[in-house]
Amino acid sequence: MPFITPFMGISSGHGMNISWEYLQLFLSPGRYSNLLSIKNLTTMDQQLLMMLKGIQPDELQLINNITREMNADQQRQFIMFYQGRRKDEQTMLILTLVGFFGVAGIQRFVIGEIGMGIAFLFTGGFCAIGTIIDLINHKKMTFEHNQKQAYESAAMVNLMNKK
DSSP, X not given: OOSSOTTOEEEXXXXXXXXXXXXXXXXXTTTTTTTTOOOSSOHHHHHHHHTSTTOOHHHHHHHHHHHTTSOHHHHHHHHHHXXXXXXXXXXXXXXXXXXXXXXXXXXXXXXXXXXXXXXXXHHHHHHTHHHHHHHHTHHHHHHHHHHHHHHHHHHHHHHHTOO
């Protein structure tokens, strides 16, 4: 049984809120067992995690794996750093659409890919083909950015807590 209470949920990314009870009932036990066993986090930290807009199961599992060896204070620091650096899929989709109809490459600037952003800006999103590819791959692009930010946040926490 996970520590997260049943009234807390995880966003499905489609505007729905999936409860942990639903996840427990319908996900296969072997495949997602690590996802449902967030035992290291305190109740306050779980609430902070659930405030992350649009968090997906893969991202939650990544955070669980990264914070597994951290104590409660380090986990809190990690969540606070990560919360400020991550991007949600919906925002990236909107920015990519803005890039398609307006300023091409804005989504690349936001995730820190300045070189690609400039290339998209001057070429009209590589004649709109690159922007269409970003529209299709916005979830993957967001997850990769968030994964990088999670590892960087963990490194910052580790540097701050070295004695």
